[in-house]
Amino acid sequence: EISKEFLDKANVTIGDRILVSKDDISYEGILLDRSEDAKDAYIVIKLDSGYNVGVNIESATIKLIEKGDKPKIGYSGEKIEKDSNKDNISIISTGGTVSSIIDYKSGAVHPKFTAEDLLRANPELLDIANYDVKALYNVLSENMETEYWVKAAESVADDINDGADGIVIAHGTDTMHYTSAALSFMIKTPVPIVITGAQRSSDRPSTDAFLNIYNAVGAAKSDIAEVTVCMHNSLNDGDCALHKGTKVRKMHTSRRDTFRSINSEPIALLSDGKLKSINLPYIKRGENKLKLNTNLETKVALIKSFPGITSDIIDYHIDKGYKGLVIEGTGLGHLPDYMVETLQRANDEGIPVVMTSQCLYGTINMNVYSTGRLLQDAGAISGLDMTPETAYVKLAWALGQSDNLDEVRKIIQTNIAGELNESSSLKYFLN
Amino acid sequence: EISKEFLDKANVTIGDRILVSKDDISYEGILLDRSEDAKDAYIVIKLDSGYNVGVNIESATIKLIEKGDKPKIGYSGEKIEKDSNKDNISIISTGGTVSSIIDYKSGAVHPKFTAEDLLRANPELLDIANYDVKALYNVLSENMETEYWVKAAESVADDINDGADGIVIAHGTDTMHYTSAALSFMIKTPVPIVITGAQRSSDRPSTDAFLNIYNAVGAAKSDIAEVTVCMHNSLNDGDCALHKGTKVRKMHTSRRDTFRSINSEPIALLSDGKLKSINLPYIKRGENKLKLNTNLETKVALIKSFPGITSDIIDYHIDKGYKGLVIEGTGLGHLPDYMVETLQRANDEGIPVVMTSQCLYGTINMNVYSTGRLLQDAGAISGLDMTPETAYVKLAWALGQSDNLDEVRKIIQTNIAGELNESSSLKYFLN
Ligand SMILES: N[C@@H](CC(=O)O)C(=O)O
Ligand SMILES: N[C@@H](CC(=O)O)C(=O)O
Numbered sequence A, B: 001e002i003s004k005e006f007l008d009k010a011n012v013t014i015g016d017r018i019l020v021s022k023d024d025i026s027y028e029g030i031l032l033d034r035s036e037d038a039k040d041a042y043i044v045i046k047l048d049s050g051y052n053v054g055v056n057i058e059s060a061t062i063k064l065i066e067k068g069d070k071p072k073i074g075y076s077g078e079k080i081e082k083d084s085n086k087d088n089i090s091i092i093s094t095g096g097t098v099s100s101i102i103d104y105k106s107g108a109v110h111p112k113f114t115a116e117d118l119l120r121a122n123p124e125l126l127d128i129a130n131y132d133v134k135a136l137y138n139v140l141s142e143n144m145e146t147e148y149w150v151k152a153a154e155s156v157a158d159d160i161n162d163g164a165d166g167i168v169i170a171h172g173t174d175t176m177h178y179t180s181a182a183l184s185f186m187i188k189t190p191v192p193i194v195i196t197g198a199q200r201s202s203d204r205p206s207t208d209a210f211l212n213i214y215n216a217v218g219a220a221k222s223d224i225a226e227v228t229v230c231m232h233n234s235l236n237d238g239d240c241a242l243h244k245g246t247k248v249r250k251m252h253t254s255r256r257d258t259f260r261s262i263n264s265e266p267i268a269l270l271s272d273g274k275l276k277s278i279n280l281p282y283i284k285r286g287e288n289k290l291k292l293n294t295n296l297e298t299k300v301a302l303i304k305s306f307p308g309i310t311s312d313i314i315d316y317h318i319d320k321g322y323k324g325l326v327i328e329g330t331g332l333g334h335l336p337d338y339m340v341e342t343l344q345r346a347n348d349e350g351i352p353v354v355m356t357s358q359c360l361y362g363t364i365n366m367n368v369y370s371t372g373r374l375l376q377d378a379g380a381i382s383g384l385d386m387t388p389e390t391a392y393v394k395l396a397w398a399l400g401q402s403d404n405l406d407e408v409r410k411i412i413q414t415n416i417a418g419e420l421n422e423s424s425s426l427k428y429f430l431n
Helices: A002-009 A115-122 A123-127 A146-161 A176-186 A209-221 A310-318 A337-348 A372-379 A388-401 A405-412 B002-009 B115-121 B124-127 B145-161 B176-186 B207-222 B312-319 B335-347 B368-379 B387-403 B406-414
Strands: A017-022 A025-032 A042-047 A052-056 A063-064 A088-095 A100-101 A107-109 A130-139 A166-170 A193-196 A229-233 A240-244 A248-250 A260-261 A268-271 A272-280 A300-304 A324-329 A353-357 B018-020 B026-031 B042-047 B054-057 B061-066 B088-095 B100-102 B109-112 B132-137 B168-169 B192-196 B227-232 B241-245 B248-250 B259-263 B268-271 B274-278 B300-304 B324-329 B352-357
Touching: A017 A042, A017 B168, A025 A052, A088 A115, A088 A209, A088 A248, A100 A248, A100 B259, A107 B088, A107 B248, A115 A209, A123 A209, A130 A146, A146 A166, A146 A176, A166 A209, A166 A248, A166 A372, A176 A193, A176 A248, A176 A388, A193 B168, A193 B352, A209 A229, A209 A248, A229 A260, A240 A260, A248 A272, A260 B002, A268 B248, A300 A388, A300 B300, A310 A337, A324 A388, A337 A353, A337 A372, A337 B324, A388 A405, B002 B042, B018 B042, B018 B054, B054 B124, B088 B145, B088 B207, B109 B387, B115 B124, B115 B132, B124 B207, B132 B145, B145 B168, B145 B176, B176 B227, B176 B248, B176 B387, B192 B207, B192 B248, B207 B227, B207 B241, B207 B268, B207 B274, B227 B259, B241 B259, B300 B387, B312 B335, B324 B387, B335 B368, B352 B387, B387 B406
Parallel strands: A088 A130, A088 A166, A166 A193, A193 A229, A300 A324, A324 A353, B088 B132, B088 B168, B168 B192, B192 B227, B300 B324, B324 B352
Antiparallel strands: A017 A025, A017 A063, A025 A042, A042 A052, A100 A107, A229 A240, A240 A268, A248 A260, A268 A272, B018 B026, B018 B061, B026 B042, B042 B054, B100 B109, B227 B241, B241 B268, B248 B259, B268 B274
16 A cells, blocks of 8 residues: 555654645644545545545655644533433444454454444433434344344334334445334334434444434434434435435445435425425324334345346245245346246246335336236236335235235235335435 | 327328317427327327427317328439549438438338438438448347447448448447457547437437437547547437447437446537537547458357345356456455355356456455455456446457466456546546
8 A cells, every 4th residue: 555655664653643745735633534445545634624635645745743642532520410491312333344443463444333332432412312222233234134124123112112203224235225224114113213324434433423323313303203214415425315225226335425315206305304305205203103113034046137046046945945036137028938938937826926026116018928918917016116125125025914825916916105106106216 | 009099080190280279379280100108199290380289189179281201211212423532421321210211110220221311311420531331230239249249340440441441330229338358358549430320210200310420420520539429418409428438338228318327437528510519638630550450259258246246147157168268246346255156157157257346337346245255266357447238348358368266367457448447437427
């Protein structure tokens, strides 16, 4: 690494006050850790003005002004008192980057924060609500398992029963949308349940954690009593978007505004912890009574189609005792014709096969092409405008409700938690 | 179907001249076939002005004015003469909607056109080039098989050897981007190879076929000697975008502007059969000599990760003799930690495992999280900023070149056909 060598030579480490000179300009400030995306030849300095600048170190010189400590998270240590004028928000942490710190030795990111750490690291949160905090898991969300969804739903229900006015769940972003879909199907809620996270760990100057959590708390205090995802809406620290838990997806490996509503728009935008605009009708606080239904069939698989796929993969899952399959097909919902026979076998054995599209946007329509008609004849169920991920979670949940093929078909095609959007066909695309 | 009943009652069929009255307005015109997306309560009429209007038939009345024929495709029947002042473009048809007509009985769409039919249906094409036409397949592209890519590449090479100045391939949209990636790796070309298609069959008034083919011929006459995809760039009949064959993906089940460059922008925009703007550097006509390399290992699979995935699925593929796997992981390129052991097994048995992301946008980075580091230690190869689809095709091709794990790893991470884009990380998102 170019910049590491450069810093080592000057005996400078993160947190030191330094002077960097280049051409005719010099910058004095604290050396910060860099974001994952930074080009290697850049270092980042926090100026006294509060601004961060990136400097290309090529032909630059560096001078140590004062040794400093690696920036610490603002643990206040003070006791958190409740204020009876404020809403009671429950924060449940599950891990993910939002609860992570960097291991400066290996450079890798590990989940380490509890919900309480999160609060102490972001003391401004204390101005806007009272909190109950709970560390449920401490995993990167790629390691979330389907049973974790169940425990999360139960934990949320406990907090609601205990009088929480709203719930914020801190979660990794990798599978946040699977969890948000799962909680959407599992919980009918009288209060907001808002999932949030971060793309940069909470101990980094460039973290997006604060803005996301702050707005998530705002959403949890609002009237929108649904399961939602609250994340950055742009590259900058501006608004957050509040997405329906069943209509959202991680669409970029590293941008802060990675979460996007698919075949829908966000329910609302938030800014400074307050609702800024509302785009969609929503279920209001108190409209639903709390109802928990966590029955889940976990022998369900999500299979992506591609030219060269063979029927064996379907047979394998049937033989292994899988109870349902979601196919991520091509276009309007297709598999090669030679797969039809095996789908028929699944159908004959009472195994629902739900068709979704790898296009992601748009809706399944198996009436247009001969291929789609054959698939329907073989029993394939249209996933309509659900993402493959939401359809997967929904099928697992539907099979938890019934093992009757016709009933499962009916559940899949009935709107349960905003996952089916009749007006989605051409309207929402890449925004 | 509401509208069918309504039409049957008035004894009206497609192509008839009718008068529809509703409230205080009446429309006189020819009854057209509807697009797949039309709401069922709408019928579409072509007015004498040339405009099409959709009328909601609820509380409307209809009157037959004159029986008419179902609109026919403009088969000229005339012999197609070559003009020595024009470029020689070879049109190869493979099927897909662009080569399809509607079966008015079943309502489904079947591929039926040959390349010659395409030409006769779009006689304006004759103004801008000479053509050699060839019907290679007549399949919906969901039925394309990997061996078809090989035959298509050979057919293209034959035409180039026979002196074609450019190639246009008419193709279904479902798997167009897989084929474009395959041809990109298989052919080094001195002339443009442009793949195009349509979302509405060529016998429909609303077809996008003409504009796409016309601009594809324009691209085939241009200086851009790469394998590209030429398709509508917006919902309207405006520009077409010319995408790199390795950086493009179908992103909507039914919009005309469904094809999008991922982690790149389109090389160029075309309008009226001419280049309108050029966004990226490209390989120029004649810069490369024709070189065909169609070696392909077909025992390769594309596997999508999801919470609940089990290691068994990897073991299954290893046991079945698969030679390579592409994983569509989460986030920056992750699988659950419990999968690492099986990946290690693949690695130990010399089977390359390439990691891509279901986010689609952005680049794989297995250095950030502990999960990614474990995967790398187990031998996972970063697919960098390739789409899962392009990585799948590339791995099949790479394994056709070598069965040595280290060499395959090197091929995957070396740019062969514009599939790796160093500057892609945050820049290109949802546009
Ligand atoms: N891999 C991390 C990513 C994040 O939280 O942003 C996770 O999902 O836990
Ligand atoms: N299913 C069709 C869709 C199209 O051509 O637009 C195909 O890929 O062949």
